[in-house]
Amino acid sequence: MKNRENIPRATIERLPLYYRCLDKMDTFEEVEVVSSKDLGGKLDIPSTQVRKDLSYYGEFGRRGVGYNVNELKRSVGKILGVDRTWEAILVGAGNLGRALVNYGSFAMMGFKITNVFDNDLNKIGNVINTLEVKSIQELPKVVQKNEIKLGVISVPAEAAQEVADEMVDAGVKAIWNFAPTRLYVPDGIEVRNEDLAVGIVSLIYHLSWQEETGE
Numbered sequence: 297m298k299n300r301e302n303i304p305r306a307t308i309e310r311l312p313l314y315y316r317c318l319d320k321m322d323t324f325e326e327v328e329v330v331s332s333k334d335l336g337g338k339l340d341i342p343s344t345q346v347r348k349d350l351s352y353y354g355e356f357g358r359r360g361v362g363y364n365v366n367e368l369k370r371s372v373g374k375i376l377g378v379d380r381t382w383e384a385i386l387v388g389a390g391n392l393g394r395a396l397v398n399y400g401s402f403a404m405m406g407f408k409i410t411n412v413f414d415n416d417l418n419k420i421g422n423v424i425n426t427l428e429v430k431s432i433q434e435l436p437k438v439v440q441k442n443e444i445k446l447g448v449i450s451v452p453a454e455a456a457q458e459v460a461d462e463m464v465d466a467g468v469k470a471i472w473n474f475a476p477t478r479l480y481v482p483d484g485i486e487v488r489n490e491d492l493a494v495g496i497v498s499l500i501y502h503l504s505w506q507e508e509t510g511e
């Protein structure tokens with residue numbers, strides 16, 4: 297495998313797409329072998345790109361034959377770290393937080409929200425998908441006891457930095473942030489911002505451009 301630092305971010309971001317597609321083929325479609333052309337075709341990614349992405353991590357498949365779907369799924373799963381389950385905490389048991397906790401398909405990606413926190417006394421004690429909402433004050437104890445490395449932020453933007461600081465102080469190493477604000481974290485802490493508004497605004501941009509130009 298090449299040095300991880302030299303692997304393009306775009307390649308890393310395509311790996312979950314390969315993994316999900318391979319998992320579907322393996323689990324539901326019982327496909328045994330797939331070519332880079334067919335795998336790429338399902339994802340709108342050129343076969344040359346598929347081969348290049350995978351080549352960063354080693355030699356997979358056989359020329360002229362293709363990839364064994366189950367083997368490649370397991371290899372990509374291992375590279376991604378989804379061959380095990382990563383426990384996560386979520387802070388912010390509001391509309392979005394509830395939707396995330398209720399979403400069942402994260403398990404396939406090796407991710408499981410096991411603790412939910414809020415600071416609203418009306419929410420603490422409520423149950424979301426079998427998880428009782430805990431007071432934010434319990435966060436350090438729970439994170440340390442369970443050695444949880446992953447945190448999800450679904451609080452309003454103005455509370456997000458404070459929550460991120462609390463997570464980092466407790467030992468969280470990677471944050472999935474849904475609040476539309478930039479977070480400042482120490483070196484070595486990974487943040488992934490999920491700004492849903494950016495997606496919809498780019499769609500609206502295209503619609504308004506079409507209306508203006510008639511294209």
Ligand SMILES: NC(=O)c1ccc[n+]([C@@H]2O[C@H](COP(=O)([O-])OP(=O)(O)OC[C@H]3O[C@@H](n4cnc5c(N)ncnc54)[C@H](O)[C@@H]3O)[C@@H](O)[C@H]2O)c1
Nearest residue numbers: 388389390391392393414415416450451452453455475492
């Ligand atoms: N709802 C959506 O579809 C959606 C979509 C995109 C982005 N977002 C973003 O996600 C975040 C949450 O949105 P929402 O609609 O779920 O809001 P919400 O008001 O329904 O929920 C926010 C929750 O965070 C809790 N909270 C606030 N400050 C806290 C703190 N310091 N510690 C612990 N808990 C705290 C609140 O008590 C509340 O339960 C916002 O930043 C929003 O911009 C939401």
